[in-house]
Amino acid sequence: MTDAVPLKLFNSLTRQLETFEPVHPGEARVYTCGPTVYNYPHIGNMRAYVFADILGRTLSWKGYALTHIINITDVGHLTDDADAGEDKMEKMAAEKAQSIWDIAKHYTEAYWADVKALNIREPAKWSVATDYIDEMLEFAKSIADEHCYEIESGLYFDVSTVEDYGKLARAVTEEGEGRIDTVEGKRNAADFAIWRKTPPGESRQMEWDSPWGKGAPGWHLECSVMGEKLLGFPFDIHTGGIDHREIHHPNEIAQNQAFCGCGGKSMSLDVATHSGAKIWMHNNFLVERSGKMSKSAGEFLRLQLLIDKGYHPLAYRMMCLQAHYRSELEFSWEGLGAALTRLKRMVMAVERLKDAAAGDPAHQKFAAIREKFDAAMADDLNTPIALTALEEALSVKKVDAGAKRAVVEDMDSVLGLGLFDLTREALRIRPKDAQISEEEIEDALARRKAARAEKDFSTSDAIRDELMAKGVEVMDGDPLGWEWKLS
Numbered sequence: 001m002t003d004a005v006p007l008k009l010f011n012s013l014t015r016q017l018e019t020f021e022p023v024h025p026g027e028a029r030v031y032t033c034g035p036t037v038y039n040y041p042h043i044g045n046m047r048a049y050v051f052a053d054i055l056g057r058t059l060s061w062k063g064y065a066l067t068h069i070i071n072i073t074d075v076g077h078l079t080d081d082a083d084a085g086e087d088k089m090e091k092m093a094a095e096k097a098q099s100i101w102d103i104a105k106h107y108t109e110a111y112w113a114d115v116k117a118l119n120i121r122e123p124a125k126w127s128v129a130t131d132y133i134d135e136m137l138e139f140a141k142s143i144a145d146e147h148c149y150e151i152e153s154g155l156y157f158d159v160s161t162v163e164d165y166g167k168l169a170r171a172v173t174e175e176g177e178g179r180i181d182t183v184e185g186k187r188n189a190a191d192f193a194i195w196r197k198t199p200p201g202e203s204r205q206m207e208w209d210s211p212w213g214k215g216a217p218g219w220h221l222e223c224s225v226m227g228e229k230l231l232g233f234p235f236d237i238h239t240g241g242i243d244h245r246e247i248h249h250p251n252e253i254a255q256n257q258a259f260c261g262c263g264g265k266s267m268s269l270d271v272a273t274h275s276g277a278k279i280w281m282h283n284n285f286l287v288e289r290s291g292k293m294s295k296s297a298g299e300f301l302r303l304q305l306l307i308d309k310g311y312h313p314l315a316y317r318m319m320c321l322q323a324h325y326r327s328e329l330e331f332s333w334e335g336l337g338a339a340l341t342r343l344k345r346m347v348m349a350v351e352r353l354k355d356a357a358a359g360d361p362a363h364q365k366f367a368a369i370r371e372k373f374d375a376a377m378a379d380d381l382n383t384p385i386a387l388t389a390l391e392e393a394l395s396v397k398k399v400d401a402g403a404k405r406a407v408v409e410d411m412d413s414v415l416g417l418g419l420f421d422l423t424r425e426a427l428r429i430r431p432k433d434a435q436i437s438e439e440e441i442e443d444a445l446a447r448r449k450a451a452r453a454e455k456d457f458s459t460s461d462a463i464r465d466e467l468m469a470k471g472v473e474v475m476d477g478d479p480l481g482w483e484w485k486l487s
């Protein structure tokens with residue numbers, strides 16, 4: 001743990017790097033927009049949580065007492081973020097002819113499995129949107145008179161009642177009108193529903209009574225309310241994917257301004273605390289050659305697919321860390337393979353340290369490397385550079401193994417690769433469609449080893465060919481000690 005270099009983070013609201021100064025001394029309170037649990041998360045979604053995890057780990061490492069909240073959206077997120085379309089949860093439940101609660105449970109558990117596999121730390125709380133309906137109604141009531149109006153489809157927020165609406169977004173003012181579906185009776189194109197009424201004659205699986213009739217809360221309201229209830233306004237940092245910078249977060253900010261009573265036209269958003277959170281951070285997208293990875297588009301890449309193809313999930317975490325969170329990252333299988341190899345090398349180097357008792361991380365041989373690591377993380381979470389510092393630490397020669405272990409463990413507590421829990425064997429996953437089991441491979445390799453020991457090279461070669469025919473390539477003298485791979 002170190003606080004040598006002050007932590008600087010990029011605030012999307014001011015578009016500047018800012019030194020982190022906690023609202024409550026010694027504490028860090030972070031809210032992360034969580035998944036909408038209508039489907040499996042794709043690996044692009046998981047990039048958002050790897051990023052939030054790195055942020056949380058860095059704050060802990062810098063010595064702040066962290067309270068991290070990630071919500072689970074189980075109601076209210078429409079198929080179009082800009083306030084149009086159907087509720088994603090209702091739609092999936094109808095398609096699958098299942099209850100929304102079952103859908104939510106299934107996909108929340110699937111998301112948690114990915115969280116675990118990627119070494120993403122558990123937040124202080126997973127706040128589930130439907131557990132906060134009463135609080136949402138209270139929040140909505142408190143801003144309704146001054147900032148909202150009721151029309152047939154629901155209670156709408158009038159964005160012209162707050163100063164600087166859309167400051168966070170880069171595109172809304174130019175594109176807003178064209179992108180946002182018009183709803184009959186809306187005063188401004190960017191106005192959004194904070195309560196959606198159930199249309200007459202219809203019933204929804206999820207609906208609650210409200211002063212504006214039976215219905216369901218708007219997605220933006222949910223995050224404002226859970227952030228306020230669990231962390232208190234203002235809290236330190238609000239995170240999400242870069243798409244949230246355009247609509248979801250500007251709308252949250254508008255509600256927060258209204259709630260804080262600072263929606264009056266004289267209050268500018270330059271006073272950071274009026275937006276509910278001091279710093280708004282956004283990770284860029286994981287993209288495919290064809291564009292942004294998205295599950296709405298049909299086929300998508302799940303973490304489980306990577307595992308089925310023989311890639312350890314932490315290879316994907318490594319891939320994420322190799323890019324800065326604010327850069328786009330293009331997914332490719334080659335890139336994932338390279339990330340796996342890099343992880344393997346680290347795991348092999350760490351294997352030699354496993355027997356050493358952790359020593360003094362302040363050993364002078366590591367001083368410059370530790371400084372580099374700290375400077376990288378403090379520079380808006382520059383994980384690509386931090387990874388190289390970790391590799392440099394691993395390659396320091398003729399040094400006390402205990403000191404090296406302590407330094408590496410400390411760095412890994414920030415990067416979260418779990419190097420001391422991984423083994424070479426654990427990293428070698430047999431693809432699901434492989435024709436041969438791991439035991440069969442190991443057995444063949446043992447027979448081959450025995451044959452070679454007896455200088456029976458024809459048997460040894462025959463076993464190699466036999467394995468090759470089953471898609472397994474024997475790798476004699478592989479510098480990574482891999483022994484075999486699937487060809």
Ligand SMILES: Nc1ncnc2c1ncn2[C@@H]1O[C@H](COP(=O)(O)OP(=O)(O)OP(=O)(O)O)[C@@H](O)[C@H]1O
Pocket residue numbers: 033034035036037042043044045046047048240241242243244283284285286287292293294295296297
């Ligand atoms: N391709 C991507 N790369 C990185 N982050 C992403 C990507 N797509 C979505 N996100 C982020 O993932 C998080 C979870 O999003 P959510 O569960 O609401 O999915 P979604 O918006 O319905 O997904 P999709 O847009 O793929 O249909 C959000 O923070 C969102 O900004």
Ligand SMILES: [Zn+2]
Pocket residue numbers: 032033034223248
């Ligand atoms: Zn949110």
